[in-house]
Amino acid sequence: MKRILLIEDEMPIARLVQVYLGRAGYEVKWNEGNHEAIPTFLSWKPDLVLLDLMLPDHDGLDILDQIRQYGSCPVIIITARGTVPDKLQGLAQGADDYIxxxxxxEEVLARVQAVLRRSSYISEADTIRLGTLSIDVTAQNALIGKTPLALMPRDWQLLVFLARHPNQCFSRDQLLDQVWGMDFEGGDRSVDTAVKRLRKSLLPWPTSEGEISTIRGMGYSLRVY
Structure with missing residues (x-):
């Protein structure tokens, strides 16, 4: 049974989400966004976190940052702050989706299922080696030589997808469908942001071995030489 940690201060919303996800077979633990949020995350080890941003004692983005320090657990933000800049900020800081x-x-359930499917997809047993870049999909880590890369979950998913299809060009829309999911509403700027972060993370990788190239008017490609 998949575990979902719900960090939400509004009890009616929390109860509603708990009921729907519980009926779908998920185990849901509720935290009101207090000082126990991160200790609960660390001790309970959820498969996914549903995170409100407007909490009484904390900014949800601060909690997201702390979660990201401990690993790549998928996080879906649920908040009344639904403007495009708010969404882009949350996604740029490592959220996997935004509601x-x-x-x-029913939308929350569908998005939870979609994010967990994507997480399962990248957990398939596999090791990809591109020169000194080694990607262990099972352990969900990447190395350049012996140096580990610190990647946000979305950047990790993007790297795995591109590495499985080297020297192929993908448009932003194709990457949104394959990596973010067809139900994602953040727009293609999210792809550009993730590519920029991933390029920065891959700076130690020798350009003689490979690089993420921009194909003008078409999209992006992981070029391997």
Missing amino acids: AKPFDP
């Missing part, structure tokens, strides 16, 4: 309030609980 604006008010919402239909």
